[in-house]
Amino acid sequence: MLSSRLSIKLILPVSSTAIGRLLENDPEVKLFSPFFRVIRQNLAGFANPNDIRFCHNDLCYGHFLKGKTIIFLDWELAGMNDFYSDLAAFIHFQQLDQAQTKLFLQACTSTSLNEEKLNNHQREPP
Numbered sequence: 001m002l003s004s005r006l007s008i009k010l011i012l013p014v015s016s017t018a019i020g021r022l023l024e025n026d027p028e029v030k031l032f033s034p035f036f037r038v039i040r041q042n043l044a045g046f047a048n049p050n051d052i053r054f055c056h057n058d059l060c061y062g063h064f065l066k067g068k069t070i071i072f073l074d075w076e077l078a079g080m081n082d083f084y085s086d087l088a089a090f091i092h093f094q095q096l097d098q099a100q101t102k103l104f105l106q107a108c109t110s111t112s113l114n115e116e117k118l119n120n121h122q123r124e125p126p
């Protein structure tokens with residue numbers, strides 16, 4: 001089990017902060033550094049501050065009620081995030097096919113989406 005200390009360390013940009021330099025030799029940080037390096041490389045070209053929004057961060061079929069309106073439940077993981085991550089996670093965990101994905105994306109946003117960025121969020125790291 002990972003220490004609670006790790007969750008704080010992982011959100012820091014390890015290579016660019018004074019605290020990060022202190023943590024460079026921490027074995028837990030070293031364990032996850034290659035993973036985060038790949039993520040940063042794959043998503044760096046898609047950075048857009050307009051995509052950072054308040055997100056649910058745990059969208060799945062069991063977390064909303066359908067009726068005349070849709071009510072989202074289970075907000076304990078909610079916070080600021082790239083909304084493409086929220087969309088990609090829902091598509092992945094609900095195992096939507098291409099037609100379902102298109103319908104879902106049309107229903108949840110009126111803005112045009114960067115499909116390449118969404119695809120990168122859906123790719124698994126090597």
